Amino acid sequence: xxxxxxxxxxxxxxxxxxxxxxxxxxxxxxxxxxxxxxxxxxxxxxxxxxxxxxxxxxxxxxxxxxxxxxxxxxxxxxxxxxxxxxxxxxxxxxxxxxxxxxxxxxxxxxxxxxxxxxxxxxxxxxxxxxxxxxxxxxxxxxxxxxxxxxxxxxxxxxxxxxxxxxxxxxxxxxxxxxxxxxxxxxxxxxxxxxxxxxxxxxxxxxxxxxxxxxxxxxxxxxxxxxxxxx
Numbered sequence: 375x376x377x378x379x380x381x382x383x384x385x386x387x388x389x390x391x392x393x394x395x396x397x398x399x400x401x402x403x404x405x406x407x408x409x410x411x412x413x414x415x416x417x418x419x420x421x422x423x424x425x426x427x428x429x430x431x432x433x434x435x436x437x438x439x440x441x442x443x444x445x446x447x448x449x450x451x452x453x454x455x456x457x458x459x460x461x462x463x464x465x466x467x468x469x470x471x472x473x474x475x476x477x478x479x480x481x482x483x484x485x486x487x488x489x490x491x492x493x494x495x496x497x498x499x500x501x502x503x504x505x506x507x508x509x510x511x512x513x514x515x516x517x518x519x520x521x522x523x524x525x526x527x528x529x530x531x532x533x534x535x536x537x538x539x540x541x542x543x544x545x546x547x548x549x550x551x552x553x554x555x556x557x558x559x560x561x562x563x564x565x566x567x568x569x570x571x572x573x574x575x576x577x578x579x580x581x582x583x584x585x586x587x588x589x590x591x592x593x594x595x596x597x598x599x600x601x602x603x604x
Contacts (some may be wrong), residue, residue, distance in 0.1 A: 377534050383441050385529065385539040388521050389434075389546020391583055394576040397515035402426075405506045423555025430505025430551070431544030434522070438540020440572030442530050454523040459532045460598040470524040473517060474584035511547070517580075525587070 392398055405426060498505060514522065522543070530539040596602045 378535070381529055381533050381535070382538060382542055385526060385542040386546045387583070388526050389543040390549055391516045391546075391576075391579055392521050392543075393547040395515065395517045395521075396573070396576070398510075398547065399550070399576070401510050401513070403554055405503075405510060418500060420501065420555045422500050423551055425500060426503040426507040426555075427548035427551045429504035430511040430547055431507075431541065432504075433508050433511035434540045434544035434547070435537065437522075438527070438530055438543070439536045441527050442534070442536030442540075445527075445531050446534060459528065460594055462589045463528055463532065464599060465595030466524050466528055467587045468519050469591075471584040471587035473520040473524070473593060474580050474587065482491055491552045511544075533570065539580075 393402065526539060526543050530536055533539065
């Protein structure tokens with residue numbers, strides 16, 4: 375239980391870090407901005423942000439349940455994971471940290487809404503926000519894919535947490551969306567300032583997280599792969 379609680383906190387932080395990374399951040403702003411232009415009342419703008427948030431959370435929850443359940447349902451694979459998960463985690467954390475530092479060049483795409491998607495959103499009204507959240511959550515950027523598949527899923531497998539950790543990860547990705555909805559509902563002119571502040575914070579948060587990942591990954595490699603006593 376003592377190790378599980380920090381794991382839950384890590385899942386939440388990974389979600390927040392994902393949401394404020396350049397590609398998901400731009401996508402979230404574009405989606406909520408598009409929805410807000412089609413809502414006449416402030417309350418509906420904020421509600422659309424909440425529905426968009428639940429769409430993203432539902433996606434990560436479903437993915438987490440399916441992936442974790444699949445990995446631990448096969449007896450041979452479950453045994454290997456239970457016995458060697460710490461050995462796998464070391465290299466995975468180091469690789470994820472390298473991606474987060476930008477040592478390996480990554481390209482960012484997304485942020486726009488296609489004409490086909492616009493028609494679907496308009497057809498479903500306010501519930502189209504949930505559709506956007508669901509689809510955009512599946513549109514993994516390089517950094518978000520590295521965080522989700524390279525860190526969150528191994529962490530969830532280690533703690534056999536196919537529900538709580540993906541759910542907290544989804545909640546973490548949703549927190550900035552709440553902020554965007556509030557800003558768009560009550561004062562869109564402040565959005566640029568918030569975006570600039572978040573961009574600067576994301577840069578240092580990503581570097582700090584990458585440093586921790588690499589440090590912990592090297593520690594796991596030394597302890598569980600090379601059997602060194604530290």
